Amino acid sequence: MELPMLPTDNLYKFLALSGLVMLVLSFTFPRNMVDELELKAVESETNINLLAFEVSVLKDDVDAAEKKPKLAEDGIQKLSERQRQLEVKTLQVGGERAKLNVLVKQLRFAMSLSIIGSVLGFVLADIGFWLWYMRVQKPADLLARKQVEATDA
Secondary structure: OOOOOOOOOOHHHHHHHHHHHHHHHHHHHHHHHHHHHHHHHHHHHHHHHHHHHHHHHHHHHHHHHHHOOOOOHHHHHHHHHHHHHHHHHHHHHHHHHHHHHHHHHHHHHHHHHHHHHHHHHHHHHHHHHHHHHHHHHHHHHHHHHHHHHHHHO
8 A cells, every 4th residue: 555645846735734744643643642541540540449459358358367366377378478469569550650640741741742733733734825825826827817818819
C-alpha cells in the first residue's frame, strides 16, 4: 500500500497542508495519551482494590489465629510469608502510582505542546491557503477566464 504524497510542487500548498497535518496531530496525539493514562489508572485502581482485599483477608486470618490457643509454627510462618508478600505488592502498587504521576506530568507537557502545535498549525494552514489562493489560484483563474473570453470572441 502506497501512502499519498503531499503536493510539494508549490510552497504554499505544502505550507497549508503541513499546517493542517500539524493541527490534526495536535488534537489526536494528546487524546491517545489521555486514553492510555486512563487505562493505566483503572489498572492501578484495580491493583489497589485487590491489595486492600488481600489485607482484609490477612487481617481476618491473623484474628482467627490469635483466638487459637496454640498456633503451630507452620501457621505463624505462613502468615508472616503472606504479610511479606503483601508488603511487596504494596511497594509495587506504590511504584505504579509513581509511574502514573510521571505520566500525568508528561501529559501536561504534551497538552501544552498541543496548544502550541494547534495554534502554529492553524496559522501555517491559514497563511498557506491564503497565499496559495492569492498568488497561485486567483491568477490562474483570471488567466483561464481570459482564455475562455478570448475563445468566445
